[in-house]
Amino acid sequence: MIHPLRLTPLPDVEWDDESRAALSSLIPAERANVRGAGNVLSTMLRHPALTAAYLPFNAYLLTASTLSPRTREVAVLRVVYRSNCDYLWTHHVPLAARAGLTTADIDGIRSGHCADSTDQLVIQAVDDLTTDATINQHTWDQLCDNLTHQQCMDLTFIIGGYLLLALAVNTFGIQNEEPAQGRR
Known part of the structure; x- marks a missing residue:
């Protein structure tokens, strides 16, 4: 099912140090750009504080859980x-x-x-x-x-x-x- 586009990924020109830092728990610095981060992470960067809080938990689920x-x-x-x-x-x-x-x-x-x-x-x-x-x-x-x-x-x-x-x-x-x- 395709859902209506409501929020677009944050364009490269709007990325700043806070944006890149918000991604640091999940992706390496060299991927901290729109192409490397993909649409979901780039869209989440419209709220860097929320992204920075959420991603360590998601990283645990994806890479470090006991499963x-x-x-x-x-x-x-x-x-x-x-x-x-x-x-x-x-x-x-x-x-x-x-x-x-x-x-x-x-x-x-x-x-x-x-x-x-x-x-x-x-x-x-x-x-x-x-x-x-x-x-x-x-x-x-x-x-x-x-x-x-x-x-x-x-x-x-x-x-x-x-x-x-x-x-x-x-x-x-x-x-x-x-x-x-x-x-x-």
């Missing part, structure tokens, strides 16, 4: 799929592939039916949270049988964190940098 990259990407893809967020979908499919997810796995994330039991459990946690704003007890018990409590906490925050980001991307109408295949 495997595969589990993280299963959760992220399901959240952004359910949120109709083509922008984040197209950006995370390559990350999912690098994390070992196949085309069949990604199709399973879309349909909600994954062959891998852990992936299916993550899908259920996403669906629970995005439907009822909680993970139901049965799903939670299964998660705790397969993950540590820290991993369960990270999973909950990854789901919520990417739901927040998808809501912002959709609301601002952030567009893909180039034509890309959406969620199908």
